[in-house]
Amino acid sequence: MSATTEAPPAAVAAPAPPRHTGRLAGLMNAVAPRARLVAIVGGILAIVGSQLPWATFVLNEGAYPELATLPLGFTGFRLHLVVLGLATIVVAVLRVPAVHRIVRALGIGATAVAVINGLYITAEGGGLGAITASDGAVAFGAVVALIGGVLIILAGAAGGVEPRPELDWALPLWIEWILLVVIFVLMLLVVAAGLTSGGQGGVVNPYSGAVFLSFLGAAGGAFAALNASGLLGYVATLSERHRVFSVIVLLVVALGLPLTSAGTEYWMTVASNIGVYAATAIGLNIVVGLAGLLDLGYVAFLGIGAFVAANLSGAAASTIGIHLPFLLVMVISAVVAGIFGAIVGSPTLRVRGDYLAIVTLAFGEIFVRSAQNNIGGLTGGANAIPNIPAVAVGGFKFNDSITIGALRLPSGVMYYVLIVLLVAGVMLVFGNLKNSRLGRAWIAIREDEDAAAAMGIRTGPIKILAFLLGAMLAGLAGAFFAHKTGVVAYDSFRFLESVTLLAAVILGGMGTIPGAVLGASILFVLPEKLREFSDYRLLIFGLALVLIMRFRPQGIVADKHRKAELAEIPEDAAKEGPGPLPTSVAP
């Protein structure tokens, strides 16, 4: 308590440290005047911790990554810790704007790395003996790094978290363009590094799950720090200013993924699957995010698209057995899915809210059961429809690898290119619809259906149109899915998939395009990466969802509408804001 009065001379120039109340107030007030010093100490501890040994013995399944039993190492999670620690020190010494906010974010990153690796070594090594002194060996790495990380967080929180600065510089056009290109390329490299961190799992990389989580923690901390410094906001402003340019660069950069470390057949397949679900999630986003109609059976439209495409692919197992060009198949799949969408949507004329959700749930179940029982011989039942031929243009098959001179691109790369273009197209459709008369009508219906009707919006047809267009997008994705995987089976389209899609939309941020893509990526990469936690995989997954919904209910990428809905009423608005409403006049 007395700490604030005897502030050291170093802090004199700085603005008065904040007074804390509530839990930990004493500690916080003690740290507050010397927050930057504490941050520097924490940074040094994080670096020192990274260089100490982390495990006292080689774990059962092989050496923990980055030679954790040995001191000194500048790779993997140790490198991440060094970078986070150094960044903390630099930021604290230079006293950049919003220093405490940045420091807190960096501290969270360092703590995450220490906790994840420490816990994992502890669990795998059979108790605390694996990371503390035992058998005369010393392995305090995790403990020291954890202390460092916690100190940094404490310093950030105690020093008073500043509002995020809003940066904007007037730079020549060409510099801004170059800046955008560089930033997007860096983003691609980070994504590629994230995907490949810890390898593909399995016998070769038994610790890939932990390594990936650790990478996620470090990257998350760094990302939050950039956000805190206002640099991310600046990038957003910049890309908003050069919208078309940004979109083109982003598209080109996305197409560059096969050239990075993630350019293997495995990751091309994962990325293609993510693309399929991202496109479907964007379609679902029209129904749920814009029009506010809860759909619990949405994956059925993906299934309808996939089965239509399978039947028109010339696969031996299909009953129809005709072979149409891929582009035509896509259109037909989309149209058929759209027709079913309109049929499922038609109860919206009479049924609202929870009841509609049950209708859609029932439709999803009907679809899966029908497909399982091979109704009309169109779905192959339990045998599925296998051996769907790959998309071919001329003599070139899309699942072949490409060799251009010295450059060898993995097989599946053409599918990747195709799905990137498909997702880009779907994004364009969603974005255009959202900012149109139709999109506004959907949002108005979501907000207040009766008021929307009073504004002359014919709510029935407009709601059915949401279902129809959303289902068409899913149908497109389904056609791609059938050809990419080569097999279409009913059990790819069960209730759990519908729920996951819905989670992707909500998690990413309802009503936004990047949100749906991000949500789909997270929900389909995480299970891929957490394979070796097999038993706990869904548990971790569910826990992460609960935490995100608790601490960021508007989703990772917040739509301004949703943000407003969930935000508390600002104080000034509350003061003058709505008084008691007049009691209604009963008829």
Add this chain to the structure above:
Amino acid sequence: MDPDQPGPDTTEELPPELQAPPEEVVAVLAEDMHVATGTREPILESSGVSMVFGGLRALNEVTFSLGEGEIIGLIGPNGAGKTTFFNCLTGLYSPTSGQVTLRGKPMPKDPARVTAAGVARTFQNIRLFPSMTAMENVLVGRHVRMKQGPVSSLLHGPRFRRSEDEAHDRAEKLLAFVGLGRFSDELARNLPYGDQRRLEIARALATDPSVLLLDEPTAGMNAQETEATRQLIFAIRDLGVSVVVIEHDTKFIFTLCDRVLVLVQGELLVEGSPDEVRGDPRVVEAYLGAPPEEVEAQIHAGATTEGGTD
């Protein structure tokens, strides 16, 4: 404001944003919308409209007629059936018996078509789209007049641009008209109460109505805001829109309307000019039970602002 109407003394104190819309704004807007011919020919008529809910007769044979360019007030104690009558006029309810006509044609049954036919309304409890901006709220009002199909919405061609620009242009004018120009990018839910009421009016005007139905437009407003609303309604009439207002504030109604209708227990009790209605003993009785002289005097002075007891 209209020179014929007695202006209360609050006029001079109105802050700039609450004052009547500037003449140039009205002039520009009047060019876009239709201008009153002032013929007072009937636009909206109801004949023998009854509404029965279960055993409750909420409306009994209500017949009325709204002339072009007219402002009609609808008053009555709580539960008199005013809002029910509004809902019958706007297609939210279809009357048990009787008929509503707009320019001689029967009123469509569903609210969206009623709006398309040219009857717009506001709600007793504000029903904006709370997490859309003020501008977007008004743009939703333009929905019914925009020529933009799904394909055009999807492709964003030159025709889309044109219709979007027109809608934005009109929405901007309307926001300026109700004095909310500076709030165009503010979320509706963040606006102060009085501004929300005015935004609702702007949104209704965006549908190019020939008849505007206002359900308690000044509920919860202070004297200044009420006066501003009065000015606004005169300005709306000057745009050529006929207005029906439900209000409890009798002083507001008597200084605003050309004609006043008193609805009591679903029946049209009295109809006439403000002076006629003000002097009618049946009205005083309906509002306050037996008429002690001093209360009657209060009504005459226009001091009563509440509907009083049933």
